[in-house]
Amino acid sequence: MKISTRLLLAACLALPLLGACKKEEAAQETAKAPVAVPTVATDENAWNAYLTDVVTRNLDNATSTYVYTLPADSSADFQGSYDRQLEKAEGDMMRGGVEGTLLAFGGPNSAKSADLAVAAFAKAEAGTMKGVKVLFIGAQADSDRVKAAVDPSGATYKFVDAK
Numbered sequence: 001m002k003i004s005t006r007l008l009l010a011a012c013l014a015l016p017l018l019g020a021c022k023k024e025e026a027a028q029e030t031a032k033a034p035v036a037v038p039t040v041a042t043d044e045n046a047w048n049a050y051l052t053d054v055v056t057r058n059l060d061n062a063t064s065t066y067v068y069t070l071p072a073d074s075s076a077d078f079q080g081s082y083d084r085q086l087e088k089a090e091g092d093m094m095r096g097g098v099e100g101t102l103l104a105f106g107g108p109n110s111a112k113s114a115d116l117a118v119a120a121f122a123k124a125e126a127g128t129m130k131g132v133k134v135l136f137i138g139a140q141a142d143s144d145r146v147k148a149a150v151d152p153s154g155a156t157y158k159f160v161d162a163k
Contacts, residue, residue, distance in 0.1 A: 099131025106137030
């Protein structure tokens with residue numbers, strides 16, 4: 001009886017180790033290709049999938065994420081969406097950041113996403129975002145002004161070209 005109990009215990013303890021090996025192999029085999037940038041600005045599902053993929057690839061051990069996205073500027077309620085996102089982002093910036101947080105800004109219209117990020121970071125006090133990573137997904141032409149708005153806060157800035 002003692003031998004069979006010990007064998008069962010050993011098998012139970014070894015099982016998770018064997019399962020972990022398979023998970024690592026499966027993860028290596030199923031590395032996904034990046035989602036392509038949508039070609040249609042009004043395809044919200046495609047943009048959400050793209051932005052989710054970019055944010056996921058740039059998590060870098062972030063413990064929490066906040067993604068500020070805008071619909072196409074031709075959508076019926078663009079201004080309402082912009083105003084709501086700006087209100088939320090400004091509130092988040094005024095509170096300051098917690099180390100390990102990722103803030104991402106992106107959408108079909110890079111200039112409008114940059115406007116949102118710049119306006120939001122105007123509410124951030126200097127040095128209150130140390131340990132926070134800011135990810136801007138847009139056009140290179142808009143990156144410099146977003147970086148200039150983010151830098152005083154102390155956050156780490158990263159740009160992903162949506163081309």
